[in-house]
Structures are given as C-alpha cells and as structure tokens.
Amino acid sequence: MRGINITISVLIASAILGYLMAFIAGLCRLSSNVFIRKATGFYIELFRGTSLIVQLFWLYYAVPMLFDIQLGSNWLVGVIAIALNYGAYMSEIVRGSILSVAKGQTEAATALNMSSFQRMRLIILPQAVRMMLPEFGNYLIQMLKATSLVYLIGMNDILYYGNILRSNDLSQAPTVYLLLLVFYFILALPIIWLTRKAEVISKKGVAS
Amino acid sequence: MDNWSWEIFFDAFPVVLEGLGITVGLTLACYLFSLIFGFVWTFLRRVPFKPLNWIVTWVMEFIRSTPPLVQLFFIYFAWPMVPVVGMTLSPFTSAVLGLGLHFSTYIGEVYRSGIEGVDKGQWEASQALNLSTRQKWLKIILPQAIPPTIPMLGNYLIIMFKEVPLASTIGVVGILHMANSYGAQYWAYLEPLTIVAILFLVLSYPSAILISKLEKRMNRRFDKKETLNSSKGATT
Numbered sequence: 015m016r017g018i019n020i021t022i023s024v025l026i027a028s029a030i031l032g033y034l035m036a037f038i039a040g041l042c043r044l045s046s047n048v049f050i051r052k053a054t055g056f057y058i059e060l061f062r063g064t065s066l067i068v069q070l071f072w073l074y075y076a077v078p079m080l081f082d083i084q085l086g087s088n089w090l091v092g093v094i095a096i097a098l099n100y101g102a103y104m105s106e107i108v109r110g111s112i113l114s115v116a117k118g119q120t121e122a123a124t125a126l127n128m129s130s131f132q133r134m135r136l137i138i139l140p141q142a143v144r145m146m147l148p149e150f151g152n153y154l155i156q157m158l159k160a161t162s163l164v165y166l167i168g169m170n171d172i173l174y175y176g177n178i179l180r181s182n183d184l185s186q187a188p189t190v191y192l193l194l195l196v197f198y199f200i201l202a203l204p205i206i207w208l209t210r211k212a213e214v215i216s217k218k219g220v221a222s
Numbered sequence: 223m224d225n226w227s228w229e230i231f232f233d234a235f236p237v238v239l240e241g242l243g244i245t246v247g248l249t250l251a252c253y254l255f256s257l258i259f260g261f262v263w264t265f266l267r268r269v270p271f272k273p274l275n276w277i278v279t280w281v282m283e284f285i286r287s288t289p290p291l292v293q294l295f296f297i298y299f300a301w302p303m304v305p306v307v308g309m310t311l312s313p314f315t316s317a318v319l320g321l322g323l324h325f326s327t328y329i330g331e332v333y334r335s336g337i338e339g340v341d342k343g344q345w346e347a348s349q350a351l352n353l354s355t356r357q358k359w360l361k362i363i364l365p366q367a368i369p370p371t372i373p374m375l376g377n378y379l380i381i382m383f384k385e386v387p388l389a390s391t392i393g394v395v396g397i398l399h400m401a402n403s404y405g406a407q408y409w410a411y412l413e414p415l416t417i418v419a420i421l422f423l424v425l426s427y428p429s430a431i432l433i434s435k436l437e438k439r440m441n442r443r444f445d446k447k448e449t450l451n452s453s454k455g456a457t458t
Binding site: 059063064065066075079155158160161163173176177180186188191192194195199202205 | 300383
C-alpha cells in the first residue's frame with residue numbers, strides 16, 4: 015500500500031488549513047463589521063450548501079478555466095477543497111463555542127480593562143477551545159473519509175493503488191477493498207480514541 | 223471570466239437537469255433505507271447481551287469511520303466476488319445499499335438519543351400499567367422518542383443529498399455524472415459543473431432553512447408542553 019503517504023499528507027495539510035479556516039471564518043462571523051459578517055456568511059453557506067465532491071471537481075476543472083490560474087498540483091486542489099469545505103462546517107462550531115462562553119466572562123474581562131484582543135485571547139478562547147475539541151475530533155474523522163475522494167481527481171492515494179490491485183486480479187476484489195476499509199479504520203482509531211479523551215477533558219471542571 | 227460561455231451554459235442545462243430525477247430518487251431511496259436500517263442498529267444495541275452489544279458498537283464504528291466511497295466500491299465491485307452470498311448488483315442498488323448502510327449508523331445514533339431522551343418516569347409508568355413490551359414501545363416510548371429527532375433526521379436528509387453524487391463514480395447517472403460526461407464530450411467542464419453546484423445550492427439551502435425553522439418550532443412546542451404540564455400540576 016504505497017498511497018498511504020498521500021492519504022496522510024492530504025489529511026494533515028487539510029486538517030491544519032481547515033482548522034485555520036474555521037477559526038478565521040468563525041471569528042469573522044462574530045465581527046461587528048456587517049460587511050465581513052455577511053461575506054463570511056456567504057462563504058459558509060456556499061460551502062455547506064454544495065457537496066464536497068462537486069466542489070472538488072469544480073476547483074479541479076472549472077476554476078483553472080474560469081480565472082486562468084493554475085492551482086498547481088492536484089494535491090493542492092484536494093487540500094484546498096477539503097479544507098474550505100470542512101472549514102465552513104467547523105466555523106459554526108467555533109462560533110457556537112465562543113458564544114456559549116458565559117457572558118459574565120466578557121464583562122469581567124472588560125471590567126479588568128482588557129483590550130478586545132486580550133479578552134479574546136486570554137479569557138474567551140481558552141474556554142471555548144475546550145468545548146470545540148470533541149467536535150473537532152469528529153470532523154477529523156470526516157476529513158479522513160473525505161481524503162478518499164482525492165482519488166477522483168487523479169491522485170495516487172491508497173484507493174488508487176487498491177483499484178490497480180483489483181484490476182490486476184478481479185477475483186481479489188473483496189480482499190482488496192476489505193483491506194482498504196480496515197486500513198482507513200486503523201487510521202481512524204487513534205482519532206476516535208483522542209476524541210473520546212477530548213470529551214472527557216472538555217467536561218472536566220465545567221459546571222453544568 | 224473570458225472562458226465563461228452562456229451558450230454552453232444553456233446547452234448543458236437541460237442535459238444536467240435530466241440527471242436530477244435520479245439524484246433526488248436515489249437520495250430518497252437511500253434515506254428510506256437508512257431510516258429503516260437505523261432501527262435495526264438501535265435495537266441491536268439495546269439487546270441485553272454484552273458480547274453482541276460490543277460487536278454491534280464496533281461494527282457501527284467501523285462503518286462510520288471508513289469512507290463511503292470505498293464502501294461503495296466494495297459493494298459494487300467486490301460483492302459479486304464474495305463466495306456464497308455474492309451477487310451482481312446494479313449501480314443504483316449498490317448505491318442505495320452502500321450509502322444507506324453508511325448513514326443508517328448515524329440515523330441509529332439519532333434514534334438512540336431520542337429514546338434516551340424519553341423521561342424515565344414513562345418507562346416506569348408503562349411497567350406499572352402492565353403493558354407488554356410491544357405496547358410499551360409502540361404506544362409509549364416511540365411516539366415520544368421520534369418527534370424530537372425529526373429536525374435532526376431532516377439534517378441527515380440534506381447531508382445525504384450532498385453525498386449522493388458519490389454514486390456517479392460507480393455509474394449512477396445523476397447530475398454529477400451528466401455534467402462529467404458532458405464535459406468529456408465537449409471538453410467544457412466549467413459550465414456543467416457550475417450548474418451542478420448551483421442546483422445543489424438551490425435545493426439544499428432552502429431545505430436547510432426549512433429544517434432550522436422546524437427545529438425552532440419543535441423546540442417551542444416541547445417547551446410549551448412542559449410549561450403547560452407544570453402549570454397544570456401547580457393548580458390542581
């Protein structure tokens with residue numbers, strides 16, 4: 015199974031970019047500037063309203079034609095598509111978690127004469143991030159599943175090699191695909207475990 | 223924007239639209255399948271037999287955390303090769319089985335949360351009234367467990383609608399498949415793929431708004447009922 019490095023590198027890159035997007039979009043959604051808020055809202059609805067596979071094809075085939083730009087490799091296209099898509103989903107989590115931090119915390123921070131940046135960085139985010147962790151873990155699994163789609167835009171990930179193996183010997187198909195499924199599951203196991211751990215952490219010490 | 227051509231757009235539109243019936247039909251078929259199969263998961267998990275419980279939990283976890291694309295390939299390409307139970311399935315059937323099975327594990331969790339949300343007193347009351355297991359489930363538990371989960375189930379319908387284009391990879395002729403074949407034929411991917419994106423947006427965005435409205439209404443209804451009951455309790 016040689017495609018494993020592609021699957022993992024796409025996963026890691028799109029996860030980092032996706033979380034970054036989520037924070038940017040989530041914070042922009044809460045901005046007091048109407049224009050920024052509306053623009054991010056549009057981005058989020060656009061990417062949540064269409065399916066990832068369509069976005070992937072669109073970025074791969076349509077964008078280079080539409081704007082005459084080359085996005086470089088299809089690795090980059092895959093990463094960007096997955097990151098933008100899940101960034102849009104996760105930004106809602108960021109927004110929700112920030113909003114659910116008790117209002118008294120903001121007021122207390124204001125009373126302590128903190129700037130709005132300090133308030134966000136020192137008071138709100140440390141509390142909000144803990145709430146986000148379990149959901150972020152769930153979305154990491156979703157992203158892992160999404161990495162299998164990059165095969166469709168011509169990348170040599172593990173699914174690609176699996177398909178080659180199958181076409182070499184058609185009677186091997188059940189074994190090949192079962193192996194692939196087990197493979198993805200093994201990749202997902204540590205994430206599942208971490209997510210469960212994150213759930214425990216996020217519940218600890220929080221008065222309900 | 224020089225490469226955008228309205229001519230191709232209007233030429234491709236009816237072609238792509240032809241696939242819409244299949245896409246929507248497949249979504250509904252998958253949804254129905256997963257709604258029914260979700261019950262199977264929920265009840266298998268409730269069987270008071272530890273090893274079975276454990277197995278079912280892990281099977282669900284397995285199905286949930288592996289890509290639906292690979293599952294589709296497994297069912298479509300590999301199932302005919304499986305000894306004894308193997309048989310050739312049409313692309314549409316494989317898609318219904320694959321996506322339906324994948325999402326039934328999620329739907330099963332939704333049902334579970336609904337059932338766990340039923341007040342404990344209701345279980346005790348139905349026991350006290352000497353209802354049979356069947357009566358208890360059909361008359362007491364399920365009527366209370368299912369309605370609160372309706373908005374969540376609706377959300378899954380939209381999510382499934384967005385996953386259905388995966389089936390184009392095994393040859394179900396939905397809108398994405400139509401767009402891709404149009405693109406391959408005339409070497410014009412831009413317009414047909416944009417049409418697909420617009421169609422998805424047009425169909426899923428209003429339904430998302432509808433669902434969130436429904437959710438608010440449901441919440442209000444259940445809250446109201448509770449306050450009504452409590453006020454009744456206070457006066458009598």
